[in-house]
Amino acid sequence: AGEQAKTPLTLAFEAVRGSRTDAIVVPEGYVAQVLVPWGTPLQAGQEWQADQPMTPERQAMSVGMHHDGMAGFALDADNASRRFVLALNNEYIDQDALWAPQGGPTNAEAGARPADESRTEINAHGVTIVEVEKDASGQWSHVANSPYNRRFTSATVMDLAGPVAGSDYVKTQFSPDGTQTRGTNNNCGNGVTPWGTYIACEENWPDIFVNRGERFQDDARIGIPTDKSRYGWDTSAGDATEQNGEFARFDITPRGERAEDDYRNEARTFGYQVEVDPYSGARAVKRTALGRFRHEGCWLGKLEAGKPIVFYSGHDARNEYVYKYVSDAAWDPADANRPGAEYDRLAIGSKYMDNGTLYVARFHADGSGEWLPLTPSAKTQDGRTLAAALGLAENDLAGIIINTCDAADLLGATPMDRPEWATVDPASGEVYLTLTNNTQRSEEDSDATFTNDGSELAQPGVGFATAPANAANPRANNEAGHVIRWRESRLPNAFTWEVFVFGAAADDADNHSGLNEMNQFASPDGLWFDEREGGQGILWIQTDNGYEGVTEHTNDQLLAVVPQGLEDIRGTGPVINSSNQQQLKRFAVGPNGCEVTGIFATPDKTALFINIQHPGNWPADANALVQDATAAASGQVRPRAATVVIQKRDGGPVGV
Numbered sequence: 292a293g294e295q296a297k298t299p300l301t302l303a304f305e306a307v308r309g310s311r312t313d314a315i316v317v318p319e320g321y322v323a324q325v326l327v328p329w330g331t332p333l334q335a336g337q338e339w340q341a342d343q344p345m346t347p348e349r350q351a352m353s354v355g356m357h358h359d360g361m362a363g364f365a366l367d368a369d370n371a372s373r374r375f376v377l378a379l380n381n382e383y384i385d386q387d388a389l390w391a392p393q394g395g396p397t398n399a400e401a402g403a404r405p406a407d408e409s410r411t412e413i414n415a416h417g418v419t420i421v422e423v424e425k426d427a428s429g430q431w432s433h434v435a436n437s438p439y440n441r442r443f444t445s446a447t448v449m450d451l452a453g454p455v456a457g458s459d460y461v462k463t464q465f466s467p468d469g470t471q472t473r474g475t476n477n478n479c480g481n482g483v484t485p486w487g488t489y490i491a492c493e494e495n496w497p498d499i500f501v502n503r504g505e506r507f508q509d510d511a512r513i514g515i516p517t518d519k520s521r522y523g524w525d526t527s528a529g530d531a532t533e534q535n536g537e538f539a540r541f542d543i544t545p546r547g548e549r550a551e552d553d554y555r556n557e558a559r560t561f562g563y564q565v566e567v568d569p570y571s572g573a574r575a576v577k578r579t580a581l582g583r584f585r586h587e588g589c590w591l592g593k594l595e596a597g598k599p600i601v602f603y604s605g606h607d608a609r610n611e612y613v614y615k616y617v618s619d620a621a622w623d624p625a626d627a628n629r630p631g632a633e634y635d636r637l638a639i640g641s642k643y644m645d646n647g648t649l650y651v652a653r654f655h656a657d658g659s660g661e662w663l664p665l666t667p668s669a670k671t672q673d674g675r676t677l678a679a680a681l682g683l684a685e686n687d688l689a690g691i692i693i694n695t696c697d698a699a700d701l702l703g704a705t706p707m708d709r710p711e712w713a714t715v716d717p718a719s720g721e722v723y724l725t726l727t728n729n730t731q732r733s734e735e736d737s738d739a740t741f742t743n744d745g746s747e748l749a750q751p752g753v754g755f756a757t758a759p760a761n762a763a764n765p766r767a768n769n770e771a772g773h774v775i776r777w778r779e780s781r782l783p784n785a786f787t788w789e790v791f792v793f794g795a796a797a798d799d800a801d802n803h804s805g806l807n808e809m810n811q812f813a814s815p816d817g818l819w820f821d822e823r824e825g826g827q828g829i830l831w832i833q834t835d836n837g838y839e840g841v842t843e844h845t846n847d848q849l850l851a852v853v854p855q856g857l858e859d860i861r862g863t864g865p866v867i868n869s870s871n872q873q874q875l876k877r878f879a880v881g882p883n884g885c886e887v888t889g890i891f892a893t894p895d896k897t898a899l900f901i902n903i904q905h906p907g908n909w910p911a912d913a914n915a916l917v918q919d920a921t922a923a924a925s926g927q928v929r930p931r932a933a934t935v936v937i938q939k940r941d942g943g944p945v946g947v
């Protein structure tokens with residue numbers, strides 16, 4: 292409203308062809324460089340050595356593995372595009388690369404793992420905080436020994452805050468009062484708060500645990516393994532050097548009558564949004580009010596003074612849900628970040644993130660949608676209160692949050708095609724969300740056990756193993772994925788939505804968005820709207836692709852589009868189609884084996900930062916801190932996930 296007509300942004304780069312090499316491809320006139328690859332020491336006087344065995348101590352003071360979501364935090368406003376603190380998720384590990392000098396991990400599949408191997412892997416997960424800067428020639432490097440450099444790992448002590456903190460659900464041997472836990476795990480996408488903190492989101496954490504005994508309902512629903520944990524860290528339990536059950540805690544099998552006899556509540560201290568102050572040495576805080584599930588990310592809604600703070604988050608699993616958190620407190624611009632200043636940002640985080648309401652989305656076929664509150668007194672589809680339906684005490688909000696997925700089942704939320712990243716157009720408030728793929732999506736079926744009106748329910752403790760197609764997830768066996776967008780309505784808890792673009796191979800029969808060889812893609816994952824002058828911006832789409840129709844033509848990639856038609860959400864068909872698909876252009880292609888994820892730019896948009904995760908044979912020169920990221924390897928290298936900085940050779944803003 293009141294916006295002046297403006298010249299639409301134009302993507303000025305030449306789209307790149309698909310590529311399947313051990314190198315990054317960027318458009319003509321651009322250059323890419325590697326920054327902070329896995330294993331980069333955070334102190335001065337140390338160098339990465341490709342043949343060096345990793346140890347718990349070395350890994351605890353080096354960049355973690357498998358970079359994913361990330362963000363930059365300015366140190367002073369005048370130099371924000373030249374020097375800042377980079378906060379970076381280290382989602383998971385490549386054991387072959389980690390243990391390459393030793394010929395692989397010991398007993399990776401089963402049996403007792405050496406304690407120091409488990410410790411090293413635990414320390415390769417989490418979050419890396421590292422200062423980076425650009426020199427006069429435009430090269431970026433990290434600042435060794437910066438006071439900001441630090442690591443959070445899967446063993447770092449963290450606080451619990453919000454409704455679950457202090458409840459019986461999270462009382463453990465480690466924290467008998469239920470206010471702390473150890474570690475954050477499988478941090479995938481991320482969030483950035485207006486008060487200058489970083490949110491690391493816990494996604495595939497259930498797999499580090501195992502429960503071989505009687506399962507809690509929430510264990511089953513979230514998918515805690517019943518046979519063995521992903522890496523077998525629990526098998527290091529009993530080692531002579533083990534301290535305070537550092538390994539035993541990953542086996543949550545109930546052993547006796549009482550919770551204090553075993554580790555049954557440990558997994559209930561995971562599955563949250565984790566707030567980190569990148570400017571201070573403060574402990575990280577798990578903000579439980581935002582729900583407990585496999586959080587892909589944490590995306591701030593449109594920020595308005597005097598209105599609540601909103602965060603969106605998807606649960607990335609087949610037929611899981613989209614959530615929204617709305618703070619009780621109204622946004623006070625006096626709380627905005629003061630770059631580089633030292634003060635208690637986590638107290639501000641508590642103000643906005645510890646008290647609020649969590650909602651889950653239901654998408655209707657007519658393009659409308661509603662947000663369903665996950666409160667103890669909310670009414671389920673069959674008219675009970677949520678608390679009663681879950682067998683909880685009347686006001687047990689902590690219990691609702693522990694059982695977030697079950698609560699969403701009971702309300703009739705819409706099962707989605709694996710919600711990954713979201714991003715918000717800061718001018719319009721419109722939200723974009725990637726639905727990466729879903730092979731457990733059957734044909735639409737009016738006789739199915741589920742309808743999109745929620746007239747029949749998912750089973751608490753089970754959810755939907757498979758679900759028939761619905762309007763927002765309309766393709767059976769959706770291998771290529773799609774992107775939807777929505778806008779909040781003026782009516783309470785209502786929104787309108789439409790499909791923005793369908794992934795596809797150019798020659799697919801269901802290439803609904805008319806993609807061609809220069810922009811075919813599948814499995815959209817990372818997503819970021821880069822706000823430019825006048826409130827316009829480029830929407831960047833990253834892929835994590837397993838669909839052969841596209842992978843036979845190209846590795847994972849980064850695409851750009853300037854969204855059109857923002858004023859006019861009204862239909863459920865694709866917005867990008869054969870008449871305007873040229874708006875969607877391939878900007879970069881990653882090396883073999885990788886996914887392309889994590890994205891932000893400097894405030895002046897002259898440097899775009901992305902992450903290359905789980906590359907197969909890259910980067911070519913592992914000894915070089917900074918190198919030409921487009922160089923292809925001539926032999927097998929010890930692969931290292933890394934951040935990549937993409938800049939224009941002429942120093943201008945990226946993409947335009």
Ligand code: FEO
Pocket residue numbers: 382479480494587607711
């Ligand atoms: Fe870690 Fe859903 O990607």
Ligand code: CA
Pocket residue numbers: 359382835886888904
């Ligand atoms: Ca990933």
Ligand code: CA
Pocket residue numbers: 479480587711712816817835888
């Ligand atoms: Ca992802």
Ligand code: CA
Pocket residue numbers: 711727816835
């Ligand atoms: Ca993915």
